[in-house]
Amino acid sequence: MAFPQPRPQAPQLPQHLLRTIDCQQGAVRAVRFNVDGNYLLSCGSDKSLKLWTVSRGTLLKTYSGHGYEVLDADGSYDNSQLCSCSSDKTVILWDVATGQVTRKLRGHAGKVNCVQFNEEATVILSGSIDGTVRCWDTRSRRFEPIQVLDEARDSISSLKVAQHELLTGSVDGRVRRYDLRMGQLHVDFIDSPITCVCFSQDGQCTLSSSLDSAVRLLDKSTGEMLGEYKGHKMKGYKLDCCLSSKDTHVLSCSEDGHVYCWDLVEGSLSLKLPVGKAVVQSLSFHPSETRLLTAMEGRVQVWGSEPEETMDDPTQT
Amino acid sequence: LATVNAAFSLNLILYFSSDEPLKKPIPLHEQTVKDEKGRYKRFHGAFTGGFSAGYFNTVGSKEGWTPSTFVSSRQQKAEKHNARPEDFMDEEDFSEHGIAPREITTSQEFSSGHRDETREKARAVNAQAALIPGDTLLEELIAPAQSSIGVELLRKMGWREGQGVGPRVKRKPRRQQPDNSTKLYGCAMPPAGSEESEDDEEEFAPENVTFAPKDVTPVDFTPRLGLQGLGYSGLDPGLALLGQGASEHINLFNPQSETRGQLFGDKQKHTRRGGVAGQAFGVGALEDDDEDIYHRDSMSRYDTVLGGEEPGDGLYGWTAPQQYTKRKDKNKDALYLGKILEGFTLAQKPAEEKTIFPPPILPRDYRPVHHFRPVIQVSRLSGVSPALAEALKSSRGHMTKDEPQQEGRHQLDSGQRRTLLGEETLQGPTSVMELLRPEDRERLQNIPLRPAGMSAGPSALSGVMSSSVQQQQQQQQQQQQEALTMWRGVQTSSQTFKPFEKNPSKQARYELYLNRLKQGDKDALEQSLDLGMTEWERSREREEFVRASILYRPSSSSLSSRFTRAKHQEDEDTVEVNRDQEGDVDDKQAAVKMKMFGKLTRETFEWHPDKLLCKRFNVPDPYPGSGVVGLPKVKRDKFSVFNFLTMTENRATPAPPKPAESGKKSRWDVSGQTEDEEEKKDPLSELLSAARNQTTETKLDQTSSPAVSTSVSSVQPRDSKHEVHCQK
Numbered sequence A: 001m002a003f004p005q006p007r008p009q010a011p012q013l014p015q016h017l018l019r020t021i022d023c024q025q026g027a028v029r030a031v032r033f034n035v036d037g038n039y040l041l042s043c044g045s046d047k048s049l050k051l052w053t054v055s056r057g058t059l060l061k062t063y064s065g066h067g068y069e070v071l072d073a074d075g076s077y078d079n080s081q082l083c084s085c086s087s088d089k090t091v092i093l094w095d096v097a098t099g100q101v102t103r104k105l106r107g108h109a110g111k112v113n114c115v116q117f118n119e120e121a122t123v124i125l126s127g128s129i130d131g132t133v134r135c136w137d138t139r140s141r142r143f144e145p146i147q148v149l150d151e152a153r154d155s156i157s158s159l160k161v162a163q164h165e166l167l168t169g170s171v172d173g174r175v176r177r178y179d180l181r182m183g184q185l186h187v188d189f190i191d192s193p194i195t196c197v198c199f200s201q202d203g204q205c206t207l208s209s210s211l212d213s214a215v216r217l218l219d220k221s222t223g224e225m226l227g228e229y230k231g232h233k234m235k236g237y238k239l240d241c242c243l244s245s246k247d248t249h250v251l252s253c254s255e256d257g258h259v260y261c262w263d264l265v266e267g268s269l270s271l272k273l274p275v276g277k278a279v280v281q282s283l284s285f286h287p288s289e290t291r292l293l294t295a296m297e298g299r300v301q302v303w304g305s306e307p308e309e310t311m312d313d314p315t316q317t
Numbered sequence B: 001l002a003t004v005n006a007a008f009s010l011n012l013i014l015y016f017s018s019d020e021p022l023k024k025p026i027p028l029h030e031q032t033v034k035d036e037k038g039r040y041k042r043f044h045g046a047f048t049g050g051f052s053a054g055y056f057n058t059v060g061s062k063e064g065w066t067p068s069t070f071v072s073s074r075q076q077k078a079e080k081h082n083a084r085p086e087d088f089m090d091e092e093d094f095s096e097h098g099i100a101p102r103e104i105t106t107s108q109e110f111s112s113g114h115r116d117e118t119r120e121k122a123r124a125v126n127a128q129a130a131l132i133p134g135d136t137l138l139e140e141l142i143a144p145a146q147s148s149i150g151v152e153l154l155r156k157m158g159w160r161e162g163q164g165v166g167p168r169v170k171r172k173p174r175r176q177q178p179d180n181s182t183k184l185y186g187c188a189m190p191p192a193g194s195e196e197s198e199d200d201e202e203e204f205a206p207e208n209v210t211f212a213p214k215d216v217t218p219v220d221f222t223p224r225l226g227l228q229g230l231g232y233s234g235l236d237p238g239l240a241l242l243g244q245g246a247s248e249h250i251n252l253f254n255p256q257s258e259t260r261g262q263l264f265g266d267k268q269k270h271t272r273r274g275g276v277a278g279q280a281f282g283v284g285a286l287e288d289d290d291e292d293i294y295h296r297d298s299m300s301r302y303d304t305v306l307g308g309e310e311p312g313d314g315l316y317g318w319t320a321p322q323q324y325t326k327r328k329d330k331n332k333d334a335l336y337l338g339k340i341l342e343g344f345t346l347a348q349k350p351a352e353e354k355t356i357f358p359p360p361i362l363p364r365d366y367r368p369v370h371h372f373r374p375v376i377q378v379s380r381l382s383g384v385s386p387a388l389a390e391a392l393k394s395s396r397g398h399m400t401k402d403e404p405q406q407e408g409r410h411q412l413d414s415g416q417r418r419t420l421l422g423e424e425t426l427q428g429p430t431s432v433m434e435l436l437r438p439e440d441r442e443r444l445q446n447i448p449l450r451p452a453g454m455s456a457g458p459s460a461l462s463g464v465m466s467s468s469v470q471q472q473q474q475q476q477q478q479q480q481q482e483a484l485t486m487w488r489g490v491q492t493s494s495q496t497f498k499p500f501e502k503n504p505s506k507q508a509r510y511e512l513y514l515n516r517l518k519q520g521d522k523d524a525l526e527q528s529l530d531l532g533m534t535e536w537e538r539s540r541e542r543e544e545f546v547r548a549s550i551l552y553r554p555s556s557s558s559l560s561s562r563f564t565r566a567k568h569q570e571d572e573d574t575v576e577v578n579r580d581q582e583g584d585v586d587d588k589q590a591a592v593k594m595k596m597f598g599k600l601t602r603e604t605f606e607w608h609p610d611k612l613l614c615k616r617f618n619v620p621d622p623y624p625g626s627g628v629v630g631l632p633k634v635k636r637d638k639f640s641v642f643n644f645l646t647m648t649e650n651r652a653t654p655a656p657p658k659p660a661e662s663g664k665k666s667r668w669d670v671s672g673q674t675e676d677e678e679e680k681k682d683p684l685s686e687l688l689s690a691a692r693n694q695t696t697e698t699k700l701d702q703t704s705s706p707a708v709s710t711s712v713s714s715v716q717p718r719d720s721k722h723e724v725h726c727q728k
Helices: B004-015 B118-128 B135-144 B149-156 B195-203 B257-263 B322-337 B388-397 B414-422 B438-461 B463-487 B506-518 B524-528 B533-553 B584-591 B611-616 B641-652 B672-680 B684-702 B706-711 B717-727
Strands: A016-022 A028-033 A039-044 A048-053 A061-063 A070-076 A081-086 A090-095 A101-106 A112-117 A123-128 A133-137 A145-150 A156-161 A167-171 A174-179 A182-190 A194-200 A205-208 A214-220 A225-230 A241-243 A249-253 A259-263 A270-275 A282-285 A291-296 A300-303 B574-578 B603-608 B633-637
Touching: A028 A291, A028 A300, A039 A070, A039 A081, A039 A300, A048 A070, A048 A081, A061 A101, A061 B506, A081 A112, A090 A112, A090 A123, A090 A133, A101 A133, A123 A156, A133 B611, A167 A194, A174 A194, A174 A205, A182 B584, A194 A241, A214 A249, A241 A282, A249 A282, A259 A282, B135 B388, B463 B506, B463 B533, B506 B524, B506 B533, B524 B533
Parallel strands: A028 A070, A028 A282, A070 A112, A112 A156, A156 A194
Antiparallel strands: A016 A300, A028 A039, A039 A048, A048 A061, A070 A081, A081 A090, A090 A101, A112 A123, A123 A133, A133 A145, A156 A167, A167 A174, A174 A182, A182 B603, A194 A205, A205 A214, A214 A225, A241 A249, A249 A259, A259 A270, A282 A291, A291 A300, B574 B633
């Protein structure tokens, strides 16, 4: 016996502002969800990294140890470790609970733009303005990277890891995908400096935003373009783009203070979320729910699909 | 000696104590002396008795005439016998009164003697504040009294216990605690034998009577052992046990006054006896008065008037005396503060007060922003008087001078920096231009003008194609001329760079060419070339020689003095170049413009991840056994002309429009260049690739199950491997 299929819901978009967190750490350079989306990390220009709860917006911990502004951060799969990179050319591995520096990895010749754990948090991958991606071993005591990927001719602006693949976007206008299992390097030429790259959730596509104010969805295996999303303004800043949790929408920061949200298949602009007057520095989409984080100036804003009624519940009970 | 005396006296006593009266005394020669063991002793010497010397009164020793200390040093040279003083002592010296007594005697501390009363007193004073008040008493019982030699001497000099040390004074000095009485309130003072009467007596003391100075209580430096704080005093035995009854007024500020007074030798005589006493305890057998049994309080015991008692110094009521009021004030302070801690005294001078100035009041329109005044360059202000310039300089400290020290270090040139650092000037010319000969310098200056003139000349003469050839020829000739002028007359053939070291014959030819150049031979080039070579080879060598001779021209001695030869000759003539060159960017840009992403913009390279990285990513190594990490590299000749001709080579091969056979490409059809290389060594490479495919196949067969391997296609070894792992 078969139940009738539920009517397909209209895809929800994070259009309601749930919370604004004033981070008190200068300009927020990047904002990231943790692995399950309950916590968020904010990278401040005052050299600190802060951990917050998404639900209440309470500050849990401040991680200080960087010598210059923190540019990117990532949490490990088990929430026990954090990694962050900074303009001081270092990558720091943090212990979440104690807030102590577990390891400080030096080796990059310039500021480190992006950092990412691999799936099991055994390797930290960091991309720097010196054009290299360094693979740091978190298991051993070695302070040299396992491997240095110096194929890029210009600064690495963004990198993502998915299973056995590493996706890097560089200012030389190329998206490189290192396939460890196959032992191959695929280079896609985009021409314009890449600001952000993403894997789709299904792992079939790559998303890349570039400074010609376009976000492109490419087929991973062939490199063919599946979609191009335009309308936003991305001319000079290194701004983030991402896909929604169910791969239904493409989101991108914009220099005009909005977050643009396109339908993935149709390519039509479905939401233009006004965040503020300044540039939307960074954004992060919740791994499972319809929830979005945006960073503008010193604030982090949490957006949801519907206004939160449960706000008052904890205070009443 | 002493024992002998003792024994002798014993004998005498025996002699005298015998009952019957002695008729005649024993003559001297019959008197006998025994030692402590009863053996007879013989006197040596006249009366007092000598001592036995040597061995049984012989001069020798037990060993005979040789002293026992003598050891022949022939065998035992190293062993040295150290004689101790004890070796030369006999048992008398070791006895009680000897030099080095070995018997147990009462030591100095336990020997009886006179007590050091002042020390004890000090300790007793201190013990008042101690936790257990009677501490010292116990010590007194145990420790025997002793007196030092100093006390003995003092006593001989007429000093007595309780007196101070020093010259005797005419008048008894003022009491050490003159304020004692002022501290007491109420009617505590016993009237009989009071100080006033004593003072009165002193007043009438005759002039010739002197008094010993008051004894000084030394400070006791025994450390506090308790955990109590500073100034803590335990239960006062004077209050608790001595039963200071109703007649004693409770003194707030000096509760220990009685015992303290006793210790300090106050003349106050208290009639109270020790022991537990009081109303509740009744009258003891030893107490003779029982007046307190039916104690009745009377108003006379209380103060009726507020205010201080008249102080004992008799200055009360004076209006003006400065020191009196001061003392009074100090006293009051002390009263106000309460008990002064043990070991502390009131400060003579009040603590210096710190004057704290209030911060200045800011004007209402003050903004805490500092605007830097513009730097005034006095040198530029032409009409400024020197006085004003000086004033500006001193007021702002911003006046810039034209001196180089004032400028930033980036404005300094190397010479100025050198003088600043105090370094010596380098030998040799300062400018490169000075190294050149004057004609060269002229030529250099004319260089910007030359190309225009040159291109204008030949192009007018002939057609476009021939002009370019001619231009080349002319250029070559000019270069030859240049080389000639450079090398002519150079005598030092010391160590020139050998560019063709790898090819000895070529190097020999090159050297021949250089030698001819040095001699000024005009057609040195043509003569030094090998006639057996082809025309093309010769023309190429000609060009190479001329270029090399210009490039590695003999440096003038002044310039070469600044350089030194490399310690390690770099033998590597090869550079590592990525094997797979990236395709042409222009084509890709065109493709991007046309939005034709895909084949045209996608390039795939063979990439070797590190073994450890694969392990960390839980991925099998795609190239097991290969030592390469990253993109595979190829060694190329460093000085090869073809290094710089790659562009034309790339142009020659068309941009790679790949046949759309599959989505993933095998690593053999990566780029045109590699294809070219493959083509060159065609039969060999085919063989190799076939063999490689076979080995991978066999490897797969070994590693995977046969069912899997049958499904694997043998064309794409990489993909097949991928599948195998997926299925695993």
